[in-house]
Amino acid sequence: MERRGFNSSFGMLMAAVGSAVGLGNIWRFPYIVGTNGGGAFLLVYISILVFIGLPILISEMVIGRRARSDSVDSFKKLAPGKKRYISGLISVIASFLILGFYSVVAGWSLEYLIKSITNQFSGSSPQVIETMFTSFTSSPIKPIVWTFVFLFVTIFIVKSGVASGVEKVSKFAIPVLFFIVLVLGIRGLTLEGGMDGLRFLFYPDFSNFTMEGFLAALGHSFFTLSLGVGIMITYGSYAKDDENIGKSSLLISICDTTIALIAGIAIFTSVFTFGLNPGEGPGLVFVTLPNVFPLMPGGYLFGVAFFLLLALAALTSTISLLETLTAFGIDSMNLSRNKAAIGIGVCAFVVSIISSLSLGDTFSIQIGGLSFFDFVDKLTSNYMLTIASFIEIIFLGWFYKREYLKDELTNHGKIKASFFKVYYFMLKYVVPIAMVLIILSSFGILKSA
Numbered sequence: 008m009e010r011r012g013f014n015s016s017f018g019m020l021m022a023a024v025g026s027a028v029g030l031g032n033i034w035r036f037p038y039i040v041g042t043n044g045g046g047a048f049l050l051v052y053i054s055i056l057v058f059i060g061l062p063i064l065i066s067e068m069v070i071g072r073r074a075r076s077d078s079v080d081s082f083k084k085l086a087p088g089k090k091r092y093i094s095g096l097i098s099v100i101a102s103f104l105i106l107g108f109y110s111v112v113a114g115w116s117l118e119y120l121i122k123s124i125t126n127q128f129s130g131s132s133p134q135v136i137e138t139m140f141t142s143f144t145s146s147p148i149k150p151i152v153w154t155f156v157f158l159f160v161t162i163f164i165v166k167s168g169v170a171s172g173v174e175k176v177s178k179f180a181i182p183v184l185f186f187i188v189l190v191l192g193i194r195g196l197t198l199e200g201g202m203d204g205l206r207f208l209f210y211p212d213f214s215n216f217t218m219e220g221f222l223a224a225l226g227h228s229f230f231t232l233s234l235g236v237g238i239m240i241t242y243g244s245y246a247k248d249d250e251n252i253g254k255s256s257l258l259i260s261i262c263d264t265t266i267a268l269i270a271g272i273a274i275f276t277s278v279f280t281f282g283l284n285p286g287e288g289p290g291l292v293f294v295t296l297p298n299v300f301p302l303m304p305g306g307y308l309f310g311v312a313f314f315l316l317l318a319l320a321a322l323t324s325t326i327s328l329l330e331t332l333t334a335f336g337i338d339s340m341n342l343s344r345n346k347a348a349i350g351i352g353v354c355a356f357v358v359s360i361i362s363s364l365s366l367g368d369t370f371s372i373q374i375g376g377l378s379f380f381d382f383v384d385k386l387t388s389n390y391m392l393t394i395a396s397f398i399e400i401i402f403l404g405w406f407y408k409r410e411y412l413k414d415e416l417t418n419h420g421k422i423k424a425s426f427f428k429v430y431y432f433m434l435k436y437v438v439p440i441a442m443v444l445i446i447l448s449s450f451g452i453l454k455s456a
């Protein structure tokens with residue numbers, strides 16, 4: 008089948024960065040670092056990102072470009088007759104669930120965009136700003152309306168096709184978002200509590216670190232790089248033949264981590280300046296930064312721009328989620344692009360509604376002591392993405408021909424891939440062993456750190 012592709016190498020890179028950079032960096036990363044105790048977690052997280060996340064990112068791109076199909080079908084093509092496409096199926100379910108709860112947070116960013124346009128933060132105390140957040144997210148209707156708006160836009164863009172949609176939004180939104188976050192980070196550094204914030208984020212104090220931290224770090228490295236759900240497989244399948252996959256993957260990881268770190272600096276400096284709790288949880292970014300904007304020259308505009316860009320960054324990520332699901336609908340279920348995008352989008356909205364309601368009192372579903380929202384957040388990153396990625400790399404490392412991988416990474420011998428030996432060693436041994444150890448430790452099976 009003729010497949011749509013990206014128009015340029017830069018466009019493909021920006022779309023992949025657009026998928027990777029999103030609420031994961033600005034909303035989820037700081038809150039996960041905060042609830043897991045700060046610097047020690049960061050150190051573990053970065054190591055996992057380099058030694059596990061990056062090799063898996065490269066692998067997904069390789070699978071996609073080799074098979075030139077969506078995640079489920081790619082596995083069928085590369086391993087005909089084998090049942091390994093089960094990981095593809097876990098992926099499809101995970102991306103569907105993620106799309107559901109992620110759109111809720113994306114909806115919050117729209118509400119906050121309006122709040123900043125109508126200037127509701129200036130003059131409010133940190134406590135008032137905190138209450139504003141909880142009363143909004145726990146109300147039954149408003150967050151769901153915003154989620155609907157958000158999903159509607161996502162569906163519309165995915166319906167109109169990948170090159171014209173994803174590429175255009177990403178090319179513009181990511182560089183500008185980067186700039187705004189950078190300015191916020193710099194402003195954060197000059198706040199009174201700046202140094203305490205930096206210390207919390209960067210000083211590795213292992214007395215605050217628990218075994219679950221490993222699993223959270225692993226899960227988040229998959230989440231932030233959009234791994235394990237076949238997104239990078241799908242984007243890999245759209246990549247051009249002369250795309251240098253190794254180099255692109257490295258660039259994607261560097262961009263992603265840089266944005267997360269700067270966002271972390273902006274947020275933790277203000278947490279300590281305004282006496283907020285770093286372990287606040289999913290509300291962290293929404294209760295910290297609104298305190299900072301009024302203190303900046305041009306703060307009004309920065310506040311508006313920040314939430315606008317947060318929404319756009321979320322949009323490039325939800326586009327990528329719905330795009331993978333749509334590709335699955337088209338290639339594996341023979342649906343038209345329109346039907347696939349709309350049908351799947353509407354089903355995801357149901358997940359959104361339940362997630363959003365679970366944060367309030369009206370209709371609150373709890374699973375294992377967690378709200379449905381937190382449950383889906385944890386279940387998808389820490390378990391589903393992890394298991395799907397694990398199956399992927401076992402397949403590539405142990406059941407797939409080494410020469411094929413090398414062939415793909417060198418563009419059939421046209422470019423050098425000097426990292427290949429290291430990559431292959433990681434893929435085959437280091438990554439699977441490390442993942443098993445982390446999962447076992449999180450179940451308390453391995454006791455000593």
Ligand code: TRP
Pocket residue numbers: 026027028029030031032102105229230231232233234236238324325327328
């Ligand atoms: N990586 C995105 C972020 O950091 C979120 C995201 C997009 C994602 N696609 C994904 C997460 C696929 C997991 C799987 O915001």
